[in-house]
Amino acid sequence: MAVKDVKTKDQHxxxxxxxxxxxxxxxxxxxxxxxxxxxxxxxxxxxxxxVVFPKSAEEVAQIVKYCNEHDLPFxxxxxxxxxxxxxxxxxxxVIISLTKMKRLLSVDLENRRAVVEPGFINLKLTHSIxxxxxxxxxxxxxxxxxxxxxxxxxxxGGAHCLKYGVTTNHILGMEVVLPNGEMIEINTNxxxxxxxxDLLGLLTGSEGTLGIVTxxxxxxxxxxxxxxxVLAYFDKVSDASQAVSDIISAGIVPAALEMMDKTAxxxxxxxAFPVGHPKDIEALLLIxxxxxxxxxxxxxxxxxxxxxxxxxxxxxxxxxEKERERWWANxxxxxxxxxxxxxxxxxxxxxxxxxKLPEVLERIKQISEKYGLRIANIFHAGDGNLHPLVLFDAxxxxxxxxxxxxxxxxxxxxxxxGGSITGEHGVGIEKREEMRFIFTDEEIIAQTNIRxxxxxxNLLNAGKLFPTPGxxxxxxxxxxxxxx
Amino acid sequence: xxxxxSDLKQAPACTVTSLGNYLWSxxxxxxxxxxxxxxxMCLESCPTYEQTGQEQHSPRGRVxxxxxxxxxxxxxxxxxxxxxxxxxxxxxxxxxCPADVDVGGLIEEARxxxxxAMPLTGWKGAVSKFFLEGVFPHANRLHLLGSLLKxxxxxxxxxxARKTRLIHIMPEHLVEMEAIxxxxxxxxxxxxxxxxxxxxxxxxxxxxxxxTGCVMDVMFSDINEATINVLTRNGNDVVIPQNQTCCGALxxxxxxxxxxxxxxxxxxxxxxxxxxVIVNAAGCGCMLKEYPELFREDxxxxxxxxxxxxxxxxxxxxxxxxxxxxxxxxxxxxxxYHDACHLAHGQGIREEPRDILLSIPGVEMVHMxxxxxxxxxxxxxxxxxSEMAGAVLKSKMEHVxxxxxxxxxxxxxxxxxxxxxxxxxxxxxxxxxxxxxxDWAYQKEDRxxxxxxxx
Numbered sequence: 001m002a003v004k005d006v007k008t009k010d011q012h013x014x015x016x017x018x019x020x021x022x023x024x025x026x027x028x029x030x031x032x033x034x035x036x037x038x039x040x041x042x043x044x045x046x047x048x049x050x051v052v053f054p055k056s057a058e059e060v061a062q063i064v065k066y067c068n069e070h071d072l073p074f075x076x077x078x079x080x081x082x083x084x085x086x087x088x089x090x091x092x093x094v095i096i097s098l099t100k101m102k103r104l105l106s107v108d109l110e111n112r113r114a115v116v117e118p119g120f121i122n123l124k125l126t127h128s129i130x131x132x133x134x135x136x137x138x139x140x141x142x143x144x145x146x147x148x149x150x151x152x153x154x155x156x157g158g159a160h161c162l163k164y165g166v167t168t169n170h171i172l173g174m175e176v177v178l179p180n181g182e183m184i185e186i187n188t189n190x191x192x193x194x195x196x197x198d199l200l201g202l203l204t205g206s207e208g209t210l211g212i213v214t215x216x217x218x219x220x221x222x223x224x225x226x227x228x229x230v231l232a233y234f235d236k237v238s239d240a241s242q243a244v245s246d247i248i249s250a251g252i253v254p255a256a257l258e259m260m261d262k263t264a265x266x267x268x269x270x271x272a273f274p275v276g277h278p279k280d281i282e283a284l285l286l287i288x289x290x291x292x293x294x295x296x297x298x299x300x301x302x303x304x305x306x307x308x309x310x311x312x313x314x315x316x317x318x319x320x321e322k323e324r325e326r327w328w329a330n331x332x333x334x335x336x337x338x339x340x341x342x343x344x345x346x347x348x349x350x351x352x353x354x355x356k357l358p359e360v361l362e363r364i365k366q367i368s369e370k371y372g373l374r375i376a377n378i379f380h381a382g383d384g385n386l387h388p389l390v391l392f393d394a395x396x397x398x399x400x401x402x403x404x405x406x407x408x409x410x411x412x413x414x415x416x417x418g419g420s421i422t423g424e425h426g427v428g429i430e431k432r433e434e435m436r437f438i439f440t441d442e443e444i445i446a447q448t449n450i451r452x453x454x455x456x457x458n459l460l461n462a463g464k465l466f467p468t469p470g471x472x473x474x475x476x477x478x479x480x481x482x483x484x
Numbered sequence: 485x486x487x488x489x490s491d492l493k494q495a496p497a498c499t500v501t502s503l504g505n506y507l508w509s510x511x512x513x514x515x516x517x518x519x520x521x522x523x524x525m526c527l528e529s530c531p532t533y534e535q536t537g538q539e540q541h542s543p544r545g546r547v548x549x550x551x552x553x554x555x556x557x558x559x560x561x562x563x564x565x566x567x568x569x570x571x572x573x574x575x576x577x578x579x580x581c582p583a584d585v586d587v588g589g590l591i592e593e594a595r596x597x598x599x600x601a602m603p604l605t606g607w608k609g610a611v612s613k614f615f616l617e618g619v620f621p622h623a624n625r626l627h628l629l630g631s632l633l634k635x636x637x638x639x640x641x642x643x644x645a646r647k648t649r650l651i652h653i654m655p656e657h658l659v660e661m662e663a664i665x666x667x668x669x670x671x672x673x674x675x676x677x678x679x680x681x682x683x684x685x686x687x688x689x690x691x692x693x694x695x696t697g698c699v700m701d702v703m704f705s706d707i708n709e710a711t712i713n714v715l716t717r718n719g720n721d722v723v724i725p726q727n728q729t730c731c732g733a734l735x736x737x738x739x740x741x742x743x744x745x746x747x748x749x750x751x752x753x754x755x756x757x758x759x760x761v762i763v764n765a766a767g768c769g770c771m772l773k774e775y776p777e778l779f780r781e782d783x784x785x786x787x788x789x790x791x792x793x794x795x796x797x798x799x800x801x802x803x804x805x806x807x808x809x810x811x812x813x814x815x816x817x818x819x820x821y822h823d824a825c826h827l828a829h830g831q832g833i834r835e836e837p838r839d840i841l842l843s844i845p846g847v848e849m850v851h852m853x854x855x856x857x858x859x860x861x862x863x864x865x866x867x868x869x870s871e872m873a874g875a876v877l878k879s880k881m882e883h884v885x886x887x888x889x890x891x892x893x894x895x896x897x898x899x900x901x902x903x904x905x906x907x908x909x910x911x912x913x914x915x916x917x918x919x920x921x922x923d924w925a926y927q928k929e930d931r932x933x934x935x936x937x938x939x
Contacts, residue, residue, distance in 0.1 A: 027538065027540070029563050030558070030563075031540070031549065031558055031561070031563035031564050031566075031567075032538070032540045032563065032567075034540070034548065034549060034552055034557070034558065035538075035539040035540040035542070035544075035545035035548055035549060035567075036539060037548075038522065039522075039524075040522060040523055040524055042521070042522045051538075053537060053538070079524055079527055080524060080539065081523065081524035081525075081527075097537065097538075099537030099538075100537045102537070119537070121528060142523070142524060142525065144525060144528055144580070145524055145525060145526075145527040145528040146524070271582050271583050271584060272579075272581060272582055272583065272584045273582065333525060333582030334582070335521070335523055335582070336521060336523035336525050336581065336582030336583050337582040337583055338521060338583070339518075339519035339520060339521040339523075339582070339583030339585065340519060340582075340583045340584065343518045343519070344521065345521055
């Protein structure tokens, strides 16, 4: 395509355009920017200053250097499917979109690793290696379209992370552009457990506040020899929760153990991938076991037994891959499916000890009644990662605020029972204030101090992950620094 | 503003008070975007997002923009028109969407507003007006154009034009198109002009009406012929209502909903007596089924359109559902199947054509990865947005298996585009319509029965 010139009076836009090679690779008109005013978290909307589309790590570094020199706030964005607002330009940032850096750079089957650019789509990695018998394990529900760079930023989880671990357990090395434009490599040769501080662990899940990943070495796994999937319908949530605990206590480690409640089932059944779940059940479990063939049947047998002991109404094993895929499509599109029963939703991401499940669900129900908003629950029951989906209508005055308050209360409940405010979606904008439920001011400062080592000017993705310094401590610290 | 601050006090998103900057009737339908929760599951399904990586060229981005105009945040202008018209209208996002958001419908409604706010001017407007209003709706003019084309092909003029390179006065993509134009034959509407009904071979089980299509009948009248053969062979009397007209899909895609409605009304009237309306062009079939969308503000016609839409059926689904004679003659060939967007995404028809092809003895089907990815034809998109269409076609051709002899599909627009792909990328596949292959198998069977040699 022909390279067009950028016509604007803004010198920064023109200079950035030069770095990325012309008008094709930069957006700066309001109409184009509007599509970037939010990500999968739609409650906050802010226009970026511009969106640039670099094609290489070098271009990323040059853009970052430019922004750093000119004090322009900036942030990185992948597919923009994040659910906590990590890619929303709160401060009129220059968005560095990594969708043009989407190559699979190398696959090393012998050493079971692959190197990808950050814009490479999660599921495409599995598709690219499945014919050789391998796959990439972390499977967020958005894996059809989310990028691995974004997965690293958010330390994304997914249904199968119960057995295989979240993104951080699959990252072997990375190349990073630091907020001053310097490019560094961390363990790019992918050796296991390198000495020194675990920088990979620090960067993974830093929600785009410490650097921009431009190359990622990931672990790939051999396809399990066998796989069986069970669907169980329960008349009582408590029975379903108890079944979850029983399965784990029986010593089975399912690859995935998912639960949906009545409202969630109503949503997925009204949407594009219905399975035909009964409408009058209170909860369903979707359970998958995988591994070597020997022993799978015994595990399934045991799971069926547990479900029956816990008064399951109906329980079945997927008869073929098609049926299994249908069940999973129904589950994995669950969040988007809420659109079919509600104009807006707010998804929360609390973590609780498994044993507290019935109690927490009961308290969420009370919150729902208190605010007069329906709350659907879709969650990774196996690892106690809840996703209460607060359904609301932003067009009704006051309802957005109510939804936010209800969501926050759900997280308070999770924190109260000894859990956490996020399992896999990240803090972003959404849960900044709720960080106080689990961290003291001092603990938060300890963390922002780490951020300041990497991101001293706080130009990179500012205003995310930690509460705003509205409360005394950080303000005091700033004053102290001034006095020095 | 300090970068450590964020303004929580921003007005809540999507506060719709009126339909904002949509000033004409028939604006984009609020209930269509109400289901979009911005999850992004549509992104990877979108060919233009795949090519650009830019979200204003993605389904959720477009929905967001369309909604923003209604919220008064954007105006209907060139910058808004660009992403809205760059959509291929392939509907792949509708398949991908967990909440069934009708992005295609929104796009068409938005185009309607854009064309009223900023009518096409200059030569672009003139060309568009000439074809959309002056040619497609008029069977006789279309046939005349067909005859001219036929003259061009038969008289040696084509050879001269190609040899003298005179043809290169046209833009490159049109030269490419010229090279793959099929040989023009007699339209079936002309051929059966005086026949009230084309009788079934053997006992009549059902009577169906056939939409001959505008371009289909000029460029691909042999496919119409094959469709009639296949229908009559399977116990169907075929009626070709003479006052039928172009389905209007091209007009509606281009934002000319008024002409679309005019044509819809004519077709609804023309097929009033029919119990079944059989279509062999996916794009037309999808349009006919969506006629009720054009009459959202006209209760009387909406009802008529709904009744009409319920009668419309694609040929492959009709044969599949009502049963057809399994051919006995063998056609030994390796083929692959391309899902036309308006068949797979638009009408949910995927397995039926494949079943028909596999019912022919000797046919071996090779799977095409991403078979339901748009080929870039998209009505006249390959003429209006040739650069993007070319990029989409390139990515499509990369998925066509090397070792097949034919690519089968159910839409004439795709057939032209895929033929272009075959030519452009030095491939050698024959492009066929699903019913053509079935018809050949029947014909071969008959000839063998008569003791004649096949071909």
